[in-house]
Amino acid sequence: MEPEPDSVDLSSLDPSRDATRWDAVASRVAARAIELRRLRRAVVRRGAVAVVLAAAAGLALWLSAPRRAVRTPTTSRGGDIFDWATRSDVDPYELFELGGTHAQ
Numbered sequence: 001m002e003p004e005p006d007s008v009d010l011s012s013l014d015p016s017r018d019a020t021r022w023d024a025v026a027s028r029v030a031a032r033a034i035e036l037r038r039l040r041r042a043v044v045r046r047g048a049v050a051v052v053l054a055a056a057a058g059l060a061l062w063l064s065a066p067r068r069a070v071r072t073p074t075t076s077r078g079g080d081i082f083d084w085a086t087r088s089d090v091d092p093y094e095l096f097e098l099g100g101t102h103a104q
Contacts, residue, residue, distance in 0.1 A: 015022040
């Protein structure tokens with residue numbers, strides 16, 4: 001039979017041997033956790049206020065924007081790609097007619 005190995009002394013890892021130090025460490029950790037919770041709540045509260053204010057400002061700007069004037073299409077101006085793309089009665093073959101001489 002083999003002799004038993006020497007036992008390892010783990011008493012230095014035991015937190016209960018210095019109870020006052022252990023209690024101080026535990027109370028510091030608890031205090032930091034409470035402070036972090038308060039900080040997170042404050043950040044969320046202020047962030048929510050900022051989001052609401054930004055949404056209200058955006059809505060106010062959107063509602064106060066001047067209305068777009070309705071333009072009637074003019075036939076005196078030559079057709080371009082933008083006019084072709086924004087019309088509702090679009091014929092895809094008209095695209096080839098817009099730049100006629102450049103494509104050849």
